[in-house]
Amino acid sequence: MKATMLRSAGAALKRASRSTSSCHLGRRSYSSESQPERKVAILGAAGGIGQPLSLLMKLNPLVSSLSLYDIAGTPGVAADVSHVNTRSQVKGFVGEEQLGEALEGSDVVIIPAGVPRKPGMTRDDLFNINAGIVKSLCVAISKYCPSALVNMISNPVNSTVPIAAEVFKKAGIYDEKRLFGVTTLDVVRAKTFYAGKANVPVENVNVPVVGGHAGITILPLFSQATPKANLPNDEIKALTKRTQDGGTEVVEAKAGKGSATLSMAYAGALFADACLKGLNGVPDVVECSFVQSTVTELPFFASKVRLGKNGVEEVLGLGALSDFEKEGLESLKPELLASIQKGIKFANQ
Numbered sequence: 001m002k003a004t005m006l007r008s009a010g011a012a013l014k015r016a017s018r019s020t021s022s023c024h025l026g027r028r029s030y031s032s033e034s035q036p037e038r039k040v041a042i043l044g045a046a047g048g049i050g051q052p053l054s055l056l057m058k059l060n061p062l063v064s065s066l067s068l069y070d071i072a073g074t075p076g077v078a079a080d081v082s083h084v085n086t087r088s089q090v091k092g093f094v095g096e097e098q099l100g101e102a103l104e105g106s107d108v109v110i111i112p113a114g115v116p117r118k119p120g121m122t123r124d125d126l127f128n129i130n131a132g133i134v135k136s137l138c139v140a141i142s143k144y145c146p147s148a149l150v151n152m153i154s155n156p157v158n159s160t161v162p163i164a165a166e167v168f169k170k171a172g173i174y175d176e177k178r179l180f181g182v183t184t185l186d187v188v189r190a191k192t193f194y195a196g197k198a199n200v201p202v203e204n205v206n207v208p209v210v211g212g213h214a215g216i217t218i219l220p221l222f223s224q225a226t227p228k229a230n231l232p233n234d235e236i237k238a239l240t241k242r243t244q245d246g247g248t249e250v251v252e253a254k255a256g257k258g259s260a261t262l263s264m265a266y267a268g269a270l271f272a273d274a275c276l277k278g279l280n281g282v283p284d285v286v287e288c289s290f291v292q293s294t295v296t297e298l299p300f301f302a303s304k305v306r307l308g309k310n311g312v313e314e315v316l317g318l319g320a321l322s323d324f325e326k327e328g329l330e331s332l333k334p335e336l337l338a339s340i341q342k343g344i345k346f347a348n349q
């Protein structure tokens with residue numbers, strides 16, 4: 001009975017990693033023996049996101065070495081996760097003096113370190129604490145694994161990604177192809193909410209989400225959603241608002257006990273899997289992500305990105321937008337630009 005349940009959970013994860021956000025991933029499957037060695041480090045691995053994300057990355061056959069770092073608690077998380085019967089070797093690292101070893105040789109570094117929101121807070125209210133945490137972690141990345149792909153989860157993503165870019169520039173190792181703000185959870189939500197309204201199986205749904213990762217800067221493009229459902233305008237507006245407020249919905253439901261952790265771990269695992277597939281040369285791996293961009297006049301912007309052996313292979317354009325989406329795009333620009341500039345200013349202080 002238990003074995004059957006585990007097998008069907010494993011199959012569901014595999015199906016999800018074949019059909020993730022707005023875009024489709026490579027459909028071939030590989031056995032772990034034929035995969036290259038890949039080290040993934042998770043910084044903030046003992047946290048609400050970090051723990052389930054550590055488990056999900058342990059389940060990923062593309063990972064050969066899993067490095068779990070936090071300021072406390074990682075020996076326990078690593079011992080626990082390490083007993084799972086998959087390919088990767090798991091090691092826990094705790095405290096700044098072990099950060100270098102945790103990072104050395106990493107192909108992908110995932111950062112869910114920092115404080116989460118409580119009801120009534122915006123993501124920007126986390127800036128004062130999280131900006132410093134992200135800055136110091138990125139200084140260490142510059143030193144110990146300068147060519148890793150960095151998946152930034154810590155909020156406010158609209159500012160923490162520009163902070164990382166500035167730190168990497170100062171260290172002389174910045175490569176815009178290797179820095180990603182993780183916005184996959186917005187896509188995950190848009191897909192779920194759309195599937196519910198359109199009454200279609202969520203596994204078949206694709207919805208690109210562009211812009212940034214906070215409130216109105218999150219812009220789902222339901223006009224490009226597939227399968228087509230011809231939903232009326234008021235329903236599209238409601239779906240857009242629900243996607244933009246998805247994080248707040250969870251923060252309020254958790255009533256002071258943090259923000260999305262489980263769905264974020266799922267989304268973070270999907271995005272890291274896409275990065276690993278790209279590194280391994282799987283063709284046509286496309287995901288939405290907040291990256292350095294020329295898609296609009298803003299220096300960073302989330303849109304569909306093709307992933308490859310060096311990280312970003314191509315930042316894809318927005319495609320045709322509805323009038324409602326065009327309006328949304330113009331309205332989000334001032335807030336997104338201010339958040340980007342705030343990050344850049346902080347990093348250069």
Ligand SMILES: NC(=O)C1=CN([C@@H]2O[C@H](COP(=O)(O)OP(=O)(O)OC[C@H]3O[C@@H](n4cnc5c(N)ncnc54)[C@H](O)[C@@H]3O)[C@@H](O)[C@H]2O)C=CC1
Pocket residue numbers: 043044045046047048049050069070071072112113114115116117126130133137152153154155156157182183184185186213258259260261264
């Ligand atoms: N990008 C996205 O879509 C999402 C982002 N988030 C963000 O992810 C972050 C983490 O959220 P949770 O896991 O719920 O928080 P949490 O408080 O449960 O875990 C954060 C972990 O970071 C660790 N940490 C703090 N300073 C550190 C440092 N200098 N080095 C390494 N680790 C450090 C803490 O010890 C803790 O274990 C928050 O900023 C949250 O807003 C949350 C959900 C979605």
Ligand SMILES: O=C([O-])CC(=O)C(=O)O
Pocket residue numbers: 116117123155185246247248250251259260
């Ligand atoms: O809402 C938050 O604070 C966490 C987050 O980014 C999300 O769930 O999208």
